[in-house]
Amino acid sequence: MEIFKYLEQYDYEQVVFCQDNQSGLKAIIAIHDTTLGPALGGTRMWTYESEEAAIEDALRLAKGMTYKNAAAGLNLGGGKTVIIGDPRKDKNEEMFRAFGRYVQGLNGRYITAEDVGTTVADMDLIHEETDYVTGISPAFGSSGNPSPVTAYGVYRGMKAAAKAAFGSDSLEGKVVAIQGVGNVAYSLCRHLHEEGAQLIVTDINREAVNRAVEEFGARAVDPNEIYGVECDIYAPCALGATVNDDTIPQLKARVIAGSANNQLKETRHGDLIHEMGIVYAPDYVINAGGVINVADELYGYNYERAMKKVETIYNSIEKVIEISKRDGIPTYVAADRMAEERIERIRNSRSQFLQNGHNILSRRRTR
Numbered sequence: 486m487e488i489f490k491y492l493e494q495y496d497y498e499q500v501v502f503c504q505d506n507q508s509g510l511k512a513i514i515a516i517h518d519t520t521l522g523p524a525l526g527g528t529r530m531w532t533y534e535s536e537e538a539a540i541e542d543a544l545r546l547a548k549g550m551t552y553k554n555a556a557a558g559l560n561l562g563g564g565k566t567v568i569i570g571d572p573r574k575d576k577n578e579e580m581f582r583a584f585g586r587y588v589q590g591l592n593g594r595y596i597t598a599e600d601v602g603t604t605v606a607d608m609d610l611i612h613e614e615t616d617y618v619t620g621i622s623p624a625f626g627s628s629g630n631p632s633p634v635t636a637y638g639v640y641r642g643m644k645a646a647a648k649a650a651f652g653s654d655s656l657e658g659k660v661v662a663i664q665g666v667g668n669v670a671y672s673l674c675r676h677l678h679e680e681g682a683q684l685i686v687t688d689i690n691r692e693a694v695n696r697a698v699e700e701f702g703a704r705a706v707d708p709n710e711i712y713g714v715e716c717d718i719y720a721p722c723a724l725g726a727t728v729n730d731d732t733i734p735q736l737k738a739r740v741i742a743g744s745a746n747n748q749l750k751e752t753r754h755g756d757l758i759h760e761m762g763i764v765y766a767p768d769y770v771i772n773a774g775g776v777i778n779v780a781d782e783l784y785g786y787n788y789e790r791a792m793k794k795v796e797t798i799y800n801s802i803e804k805v806i807e808i809s810k811r812d813g814i815p816t817y818v819a820a821d822r823m824a825e826e827r828i829e830r831i832r833n834s835r836s837q838f839l840q841n842g843h844n845i846l847s848r849r850r851t852r
């Protein structure tokens with residue numbers, strides 16, 4: 486990868502490589518765009534095939550956060566971290582504290598939270614070194630684990646997508662194929678089960694599958710089988726890029742709605758599923774519940790206020806589908822437009838009044 490070429494192509498602001506010999510920390514913080522405010526996005530810990538794969542993941546996820554935060558109406562930019570390592574074996578206190586010091590060094594340009602492979606306990610360790618972390622223990626006045634809230638947002642967004650595809654937003658009797666039953670999908674399964682949906686699940690972690698089978702009567706299939714099962718809705722809730730050349734021909738679902746980030750391997754896959762008449766709920770719109778929830782901490786966390794905003798994911802999915810139909814464009818394009826328009830609106834309004842006023846006030850304070 487020619488890194489500066491890539492940064493230039495997608496207009497990234499900053500990439501920070503974090504290295505600590507003692508703890509084994511190897512992390513990449515990617516900040517895509519801070520037009521709307523500080524970059525907020527989680528920290529993923531994963532075993533990558535190569536350093537290049539880790540860098541690319543951090544970059545793609547950070548850009549996704551810019552769009553997610555903008556589309557959700559948050560005053561936040563986009564950033565993300567990946568820590569290279571196995572979350573089951575390689576974690577230690579020093580690692581998260583060393584990482585916390587790097588976050589502190591950015592002085593508020595980047596705020597972190599959980600993602601795949603990290604937990605509230607990890608965020609608490611980061612918090613030992615910096616305040617620029619959300620999703621820490623509720624005992625600190627924080628919002629805690631974002632996953633159940635992400636799941637609720639996905640559930641609401643899935644209903645809106647179902648309405649467009651099937652004429653009703655009821656999920657009763659609908660067959661939902663869920664890939665990955667980790668933190669988010671476990672809670673999603675609960676909502677779906679309570680509404681009377683039938684679940685087909687898969688995971689590379691046997692225990693996670695067993696839990697869904699036992700608690701929600703889900704049918705388990707092997708990881709490679711999930712794409713081709715007879716179902717109404719495919720819910721990708723593991724890692725990204727699962728909507729691709731290999732999987733699209735297998736899909737029987739009329740809706741794609743899940744929590745995973747970066748579900749489309751390439752944008753042309755979004756075009757392809759659009760042409761096939763599949764209703765795709767854009768990933769960063771439907772999975773914004775978690776970031777909406779943690780972002781509320783910046784105002785002094787209030788659960789009711791956060792959930793009220795999470796409810797609007799239903800309307801946002803309706804809106805992108807409406808724009809997609811009206812303009813004859815794929816839903817991912819409609820979502821990108823929505824996010825980009827907001828960034829441009831705020832960029833322009835800010836440049837009209839912020840700079841001078843801010844300088845005058847800060848001079849006044851120092852006198």
Ligand SMILES: NC(=O)C1=CN([C@@H]2O[C@H](COP(=O)(O)OP(=O)(O)OC[C@H]3O[C@@H](n4cnc5c(N)ncnc54)[C@H](O)[C@@H]3O)[C@@H](O)[C@H]2O)C=CC1
Pocket residue numbers: 599600601602631632633635664665666667668669670687688689690693708722723724725744745746772773775776
């Ligand atoms: N946790 C949150 O609040 C948010 C999560 N997301 C995204 O949602 C997705 C899931 O996140 P979490 O539930 O937090 O992560 P998690 O790590 O708890 O769950 C992911 C699950 O996917 C499984 N998995 C990985 N590769 C797989 C494969 N090839 N086939 C089947 N299963 C596989 C893992 O074993 C794990 O159980 C991720 O893409 C994440 O970035 C997005 C927004 C917020």
Ligand SMILES: CC(C)CC(=O)C(=O)O
Pocket residue numbers: 525526527528553565598599600620631746772773775776779
């Ligand atoms: C886990 C969230 C709190 C933030 C994030 O990184 C995301 O939405 O992907």
